[in-house]
Amino acid sequence: MKKVLVLHGPNLNLLGTRQPEIYGHETLEDINNGLFEQAALAGWEIACRQSNHEGELIDWIQGARLDGTAAIIINPAAYTHTSVAILDALNAFEGRVIEVHLSNVHQRESFRHRSYVSLRADGVIAGLGSQGYRAALDAVMAAER
Ligand code: DQA
Numbered sequence: 001m002k003k004v005l006v007l008h009g010p011n012l013n014l015l016g017t018r019q020p021e022i023y024g025h026e027t028l029e030d031i032n033n034g035l036f037e038q039a040a041l042a043g044w045e046i047a048c049r050q051s052n053h054e055g056e057l058i059d060w061i062q063g064a065r066l067d068g069t070a071a072i073i074i075n076p077a078a079y080t081h082t083s084v085a086i087l088d089a090l091n092a093f094e095g096r097v098i099e100v101h102l103s104n105v106h107q108r109e110s111f112r113h114r115s116y117v118s119l120r121a122d123g124v125i126a127g128l129g130s131q132g133y134r135a136a137l138d139a140v141m142a143a144e145r
Contacts, residue, residue, distance in 0.1 A: 002141075003045045024130060054079055057079070062089060070144055071096040099117045101125070
């Protein structure tokens with residue numbers, strides 16, 4: 001069974017109550033449940049994880065190198081704009097990487113316009129809300145068919 005890992009970075013555990021005018025009303029659990037259903041229908045195994053800690057996200061990315069994970073979908077949240085360490089970890093992963101942002105980061109403060117992760121990502125989706133994760137999952141599953 002093919003495997004995909006979905007990683008959510010800091011503060012995304014607050015989705016639904018965190019600035020809903022920017023990030024929407026769906027909770028992280030709502031988003032993950034939808035992804036589980038979508039993956040199961042296609043016969044894929046999926047793991048969805050969230051952390052507020054950079055090192056934990058890196059440990060999970062490193063784990064994905066060894067356990068046959070075909071693709072990583074990642075919303076690194078604020079670490080997008082700061083983390084060379086997450087970029088380095090993704091550079092050591094050989095599968096597909098899709099970067100997702102709920103909001104259109106390019107319409108926001110200039111510090112959100114730079115993404116270290118985009119230097120590695122095969123695709124980037126921003127501004128589609130939770131639909132962005134579903135589009136990313138479709139894209140990785142289609143690429144492996
Ligand atoms: C975000 C955008 C980031 O700039 C921000 O720090 C987040 C969420 C998004 O999904 O739109 O926490 O990645």
